Amino acid sequence: MRTKRSHAMRGLAVLAAAGVLATACASERDDSSGEELNETKPFVFAAPGDARSLDAFYATDGETFRVTRQIYNTLLKHEAGGSEIVGDLAKSWEQNDEGTVWTFELEQDVTFHDGEKFNAEAVCANYDRWFNLTGDFQDSNVSYYWQKIFGGFAENESDDLPPANYKSCTAEEEFKAVIEVEKYSANLPGGFSMAAFGIMSPKVIEAQAAAEVTGEPGAFEFPEYSQDPAAVAGTGPYRAVGWDKASQEIKLERFDEFWGEAAGIKTLIIKTISDENARKQALEAGDIHGYDLVAPADVTPLKDAGFQVPERGVFNVLYLAYQQEGNEALEDLEVRQALSHAVDRQRIVDTILPDGSEVATQFMPDTLTGWSPDVTEYEYDTQKAKDMLADAGYADLEIDFCYPTEVTRPYMPAPRDIFDIIKADLEAAGVTINEEALPWGDYIPKTDAGGCSLYLLGWTGDFNEAYNFLGTWFGHYDSGWGFRNDDIFDGLDAVANEPDPAKRETMYQELNVEIMDFLPGLPISHSPPSIAFSADVNPPTVSPLTQEDFSEATWK
Amino acid sequence: MLRFVVRRLLQLVPTLLGLSVLLFLWVHALPGGPEYSLLGEDATSEQREQLRQSLGLNDPIWMQYGRFMGQLLQLNFGVSLSTGQPVMTEFLNRFPATAELAITAMIIATAVGIPLGYFAARYRGRLLDTGAVAGSLIGICIPVFFLGFILKVVFAEHLGILPSAFRQTAGLDATHPTGFFVLDGLLTGELDAAWDAFLHLILPGITLASIPLAIITRMTRASVLEVLGEDYVRTAESKGLQQRVVRGRHILRNAMLPVVTAMGLLTGSLFAGAVLTESVFAYQGMGSFVYQATQTRDYPVLMGFIMLIALIYVLVNLLVDISYSLFDPRVRVR
Numbered sequence: 001m002r003t004k005r006s007h008a009m010r011g012l013a014v015l016a017a018a019g020v021l022a023t024a025c026a027s028e029r030d031d032s033s034g035e036e037l038n039e040t041k042p043f044v045f046a047a048p049g050d051a052r053s054l055d056a057f058y059a060t061d062g063e064t065f066r067v068t069r070q071i072y073n074t075l076l077k078h079e080a081g082g083s084e085i086v087g088d089l090a091k092s093w094e095q096n097d098e099g100t101v102w103t104f105e106l107e108q109d110v111t112f113h114d115g116e117k118f119n120a121e122a123v124c125a126n127y128d129r130w131f132n133l134t135g136d137f138q139d140s141n142v143s144y145y146w147q148k149i150f151g152g153f154a155e156n157e158s159d160d161l162p163p164a165n166y167k168s169c170t171a172e173e174e175f176k177a178v179i180e181v182e183k184y185s186a187n188l189p190g191g192f193s194m195a196a197f198g199i200m201s202p203k204v205i206e207a208q209a210a211a212e213v214t215g216e217p218g219a220f221e222f223p224e225y226s227q228d229p230a231a232v233a234g235t236g237p238y239r240a241v242g243w244d245k246a247s248q249e250i251k252l253e254r255f256d257e258f259w260g261e262a263a264g265i266k267t268l269i270i271k272t273i274s275d276e277n278a279r280k281q282a283l284e285a286g287d288i289h290g291y292d293l294v295a296p297a298d299v300t301p302l303k304d305a306g307f308q309v310p311e312r313g314v315f316n317v318l319y320l321a322y323q324q325e326g327n328e329a330l331e332d333l334e335v336r337q338a339l340s341h342a343v344d345r346q347r348i349v350d351t352i353l354p355d356g357s358e359v360a361t362q363f364m365p366d367t368l369t370g371w372s373p374d375v376t377e378y379e380y381d382t383q384k385a386k387d388m389l390a391d392a393g394y395a396d397l398e399i400d401f402c403y404p405t406e407v408t409r410p411y412m413p414a415p416r417d418i419f420d421i422i423k424a425d426l427e428a429a430g431v432t433i434n435e436e437a438l439p440w441g442d443y444i445p446k447t448d449a450g451g452c453s454l455y456l457l458g459w460t461g462d463f464n465e466a467y468n469f470l471g472t473w474f475g476h477y478d479s480g481w482g483f484r485n486d487d488i489f490d491g492l493d494a495v496a497n498e499p500d501p502a503k504r505e506t507m508y509q510e511l512n513v514e515i516m517d518f519l520p521g522l523p524i525s526h527s528p529p530s531i532a533f534s535a536d537v538n539p540p541t542v543s544p545l546t547q548e549d550f551s552e553a554t555w556k
Numbered sequence: 557m558l559r560f561v562v563r564r565l566l567q568l569v570p571t572l573l574g575l576s577v578l579l580f581l582w583v584h585a586l587p588g589g590p591e592y593s594l595l596g597e598d599a600t601s602e603q604r605e606q607l608r609q610s611l612g613l614n615d616p617i618w619m620q621y622g623r624f625m626g627q628l629l630q631l632n633f634g635v636s637l638s639t640g641q642p643v644m645t646e647f648l649n650r651f652p653a654t655a656e657l658a659i660t661a662m663i664i665a666t667a668v669g670i671p672l673g674y675f676a677a678r679y680r681g682r683l684l685d686t687g688a689v690a691g692s693l694i695g696i697c698i699p700v701f702f703l704g705f706i707l708k709v710v711f712a713e714h715l716g717i718l719p720s721a722f723r724q725t726a727g728l729d730a731t732h733p734t735g736f737f738v739l740d741g742l743l744t745g746e747l748d749a750a751w752d753a754f755l756h757l758i759l760p761g762i763t764l765a766s767i768p769l770a771i772i773t774r775m776t777r778a779s780v781l782e783v784l785g786e787d788y789v790r791t792a793e794s795k796g797l798q799q800r801v802v803r804g805r806h807i808l809r810n811a812m813l814p815v816v817t818a819m820g821l822l823t824g825s826l827f828a829g830a831v832l833t834e835s836v837f838a839y840q841g842m843g844s845f846v847y848q849a850t851q852t853r854d855y856p857v858l859m860g861f862i863m864l865i866a867l868i869y870v871l872v873n874l875l876v877d878i879s880y881s882l883f884d885p886r887v888r889v890r
Contacts, residue, residue, distance in 0.1 A: 042726065042727035044726040044727060046838075050639060052639060052640055053640070215634075215635040215640075215642075220635070220640060221635050221640050221641060221642065222640045227641075244732075245641075245649050246649040246650065246652070246653065246723075246732065246735055246840060247722065247723060247724070247840055248840045249726060249727075251727065267727060269726045269727045271722065271726050271838075272838075272840075273721060273838035274835065274838075274844065274848060275835045275836065275838065275844075277705075277836075278720075278721060278835065278836055278837065278838045279838070281705075281708050281709075281712065281713065281720050281721070282720050282721035282722075282838060284712075284713045284720075285708065285712035285713050285716070285719065285720035285721070286716070287712075287719050287720050287721045287722060287725075287726070288721070288726065406851070439851070440851065
């Protein structure tokens with residue numbers, strides 16, 4: 001017996017020693033000043049998903065852009081913390097009356113991470129490279145944003161491609177670049193600010209001229225260099241130094257010759273934690289120092305525990321769609337109006353959405369030019385809803401209503417809770433609801449094909465232009481909405497081709513009024529997606545477009 | 557022995573072939589399709605159709621299967637739709653992580669479970685036994701995510717002595733020749749990194765070990781109880797053999813056969829458990845990757861990973877069969 005006990009005791013002793021050691025390691029306190037810490041302590045930020053490429057051009061997702069935004073600059077960008085378009089590599093810019101010639105005065109004294117000098121030729125090398133892409137690069141999975149903003153290529157290899165709207169880029173002077181397009185598009189100048197069009201060193205472009213996408217069409221592998229931190233070079237405050245795919249960790253380091261204000265913290269690490277709760281616990285445990293997409297229910301507990309949860313501005317919309325083809329009753333405007341009166345949107349904003357959220361009166365936030373104060377508003381009034389339904393002959397309306405499960409979106413943090421409120425409201429107005437819960441992967445196809453009469457969805461803007469919201473849904477027939485309204489379709493077509501910003505503003509305002517009278521769906525809310533930071537960091541200015549510039553961060 | 561192994565290896569061919577058919581049908585019976593996760597919310601139905609076309613998703617299912625098997629025979633598992641990287645690269649990136657975690661869990665489960673089961677049986681009906689039986693019942697019942705959550709709250713947040721996420725501290729510069737982080741640290745002499753990786757294994761390891769630990773404890777206990785009643789044990793004890801010899805040669809060796817079988821079968825549950833454990837601890841392994849792949853309908857990843865995991869599963873069980881002969885030489889003859 002004695003031997004047994006001594007074995008057990010020895011085991012316990014080893015464990016205890018390990019515990020003490022672990023504690024000792026964990027409790028080493030940093031007494032250093034913020035400035036010292038900036039040089040020694042990495043800032044670790046957890047993102048909900050992996051980046052896909054270090055060449056922003058191939059990407060379409062926010063996680064890639066979060067990383068590449070630190071490495072590259074674009075011609076234009078959005079102001080810190082706001083949605084106004086301001087200069088980035090371009091000090092200033094102007095357009096001709098037709099909106100077809102864009103002249104950019106460029107920043108001087110800008111150096112790429114590989115030592116190359118930045119000038120107008122570098123800008124044109126990038127734009128011309130994109131325009132002249134061939135083969136598999138013309139697949140919409142590889143050059144999605146190019147096609148969305150600038151149309152096709154110098155030589156379209158497929159009839160399915162849109163015609164090219166990009167015409168040319170000329171280095172008129174060393175620091176003056178002129179970009180011409182065929183005709184004005186409402187996607188400009190916003191498009192010049194898209195992270196996908198980050199300016200890369202001409203030396204990299206030259207070195208990678210022969211790079212190819214490989215793999216099957218539709219399931220492409222991006223070119224090798226786009227996965228290699230050593231192969232890319234931008235002009236941003238950070239340069240990529242490591243990408244450990246096994247650890248889902250991208251390491252960025254301050255670029256000492258950055259042309260603007262140098263990054264505060266020397267080492268920035270962006271790691272993936274896909275689980276929302278795991279992100280929160282990692283912050284609480286001190287394993288990370290910030291994370292994106294905080295669940296609204298976690299905001300107050302995090303604040304109470306001393307964490308920083310700065311409020312972002314709003315740049316999105318959540319709506320309840322009325323699919324008219326799928327349900328005859330919804331073709332009746334009075335029914336759509338009645339349902340809109342039945343929903344208590346203020347309650348959703350007050351009880352579910354994060355602080356700073358507001359009820360939406362139209363399909364775009366008021367920070368965008370073209371928002372109208374004169375749209376018809378549908379106040380919450382259950383009795384009125386009942387009366388209108390009875391009047392329309394649908395007193396005993398029965399309708400299917402879909403919502404997504406296992407997902408949170410920046411504009412829709414708790415789909416089930418939002419659904420529950422709307423369902424209860426509609427039932428109070430005498431509507432019978434057949435609910436259908438679908439995982440996100442099934443939800444989008446079904447709602448998209450018009451398979452749900454009522455459903456919840458939303459949109460976060462790419463850049464500050466109303467067309468990026470309205471045009472997304474109402475520019476043409478869409479099976480998700482199931483209506484044909486030529487007045488709205490034509491109106492959006494006209495505004496998309498109107499180069500005069502003042503005229504566009506009026507046209508958007510009129511369209512918003514028209515859309516809210518036609519009522520294809522009920523805009524519910526604009527809500528800021530939450531981001532959290534530990535107490536010991538001065539966080540970067542948070543952005544309504546989720547375009548944080550991490551070089552602003554410093555240790556306290 | 558060699559013939560036994562070769563015959564068993566040949567038996568794998570129809571098993572894996574059958575599995576590939578079932579898997580293929582299952583994956584393609586999932587509603588929705590990858591085009592939705594690939595193109596985002598605002599793509600038009602024409603764009604989606606075009607993508608389906610280019611992915612060959614509109615071809616007859618047998619044609620798609622033929623193409624899949626053709627690639628498989630060249631060891632080509634295709635490219636992940638969501639990361640754009642070859643499935644094999646993704647697998648090799650993530651396999652060491654999960655293997656390291658699973659091995660840790662298995663070490664915890666056997667190192668604790670076998671002695672615990674043995675002593676529970678030896679001191680049947682006493683406090684240790686009751687405790688072990690009750691504890692193992694809890695181990696089986698407690699949901700993995702809940703246990704992980706509790707462990708994190710206690711050890712990572714309140715006590716602050718163990719990390720709550722990742723395989724090593726973010727930003728730690730360490731070289732990884734094998735991808736097994738603890739081993740890497742020992743091989744390269746970066747002992748800090750090895751220790752750091754070891755600390756990161758403790759909480760997820762315990763979480764993942766909970767179910768196998770409970771099963772091994774119960775199996776060992778039951779098996780030892782049975783052996784204890786055998787005549788040869790009584791004979792061995794009565795002829796005055798040392799406790800150590802009776803325990804090792806007569807009791808444990810005979811009691812191990814069902815336990816080892818269970819351990820082989822448990823590798824399957826370890827990989828399944830890893831899916832949740834890895835998500836809870838933001839541990840970058842195969843489990844969390846497969847979980848994401850089901851969300852995005854990443855067909856190549858689902859097919860490739862599950863085939864590879866199945867291959868590992870049958871190979872482990874082959875090893876288990878071979879190990880029988882170590883415990884019971886009679887098995888070898890047949």
